[in-house]
Amino acid sequence: MSLEANSPILVVDDYSTMVRILRNLLKQLGYENVDDAADGTEALKKIEAKKYGLVISDWNMEPMTGYDLLRHVRQRPESARTPFIMVTAESKTENVIAAKKAGVNNYIVKPFNAQTLKGKIDAVFGA
Numbered sequence: 001m002s003l004e005a006n007s008p009i010l011v012v013d014d015y016s017t018m019v020r021i022l023r024n025l026l027k028q029l030g031y032e033n034v035d036d037a038a039d040g041t042e043a044l045k046k047i048e049a050k051k052y053g054l055v056i057s058d059w060n061m062e063p064m065t066g067y068d069l070l071r072h073v074r075q076r077p078e079s080a081r082t083p084f085i086m087v088t089a090e091s092k093t094e095n096v097i098a099a100k101k102a103g104v105n106n107y108i109v110k111p112f113n114a115q116t117l118k119g120k121i122d123a124v125f126g127a
Contacts (some may be wrong), residue, residue, distance in 0.1 A: 003031070003083070003125050007053025011036045012043040012069065013087070014061040022056060022087075025114045029121070040064025044072055047079050054121065056108075059088035059095065067099060074103040083124045087112075 003009075009031055011022045011055055019036045026034050035050070037043035041060050047055070050119035055073065064072075073079045083105045091109045099107060105124040108116065120124065121127075 002070060003053050003121055004074070005030045006033050007031075008033045008050060008055065009054045010034075010043060010046055010052045012038075012040065012055065012057035014038050014058065018058065022117075025117050027112045037117070040066065040069035042117075043069055047073060047082070048076075051078075052082055054083045054085065054124070056085045056087060059086055059090075059099075064091065067095075067102060068101050070099065070104055084122055085124060105126050 009026060011019055011034055013019045013022070013036070016060060023034050023036065035046060037046055038091060041064050043055070043057065045086065057069055059066040070084055073084060075080055084103070085106045086099050086104045087108045089110045096107055106120045108120050
């Protein structure tokens with residue numbers, strides 16, 4: 001299974017610069033169909049309205065964290081299998097373990113480049 005170039009991707013981050021960086025990196029990798037959300041609540045609404053091929057979410061957001069968003073996504077039958085990559089500035093072991101238990105597909109620690117992002121996406125889709 002691979003992520004099709006036209007599959008919609010949802011980028012969730014409360015920091016607009018990070019959204020722009022991720023959007024640009026994804027574009028470099030050939031992914032043009034990118035939506036974004038500023039927080040987990042907005043992301044959930046978008047996920048309920050549209051089927052995404054991949055969700056890339058920041059961990060640290062208010063009021064709903066990326067971790068909370070992941071748990072909500074996994075609880076809903078329609079989105080339970082949606083590939084989910086968590087982005088964080090901290091690689092705390094307990095965060096990684098919690099995210100894995102909640103069903104995250106992969107994890108990226110900031111800062112990262114297009115090659116790292118491609119590697120993580122390929123790993124999720126078994127490319």
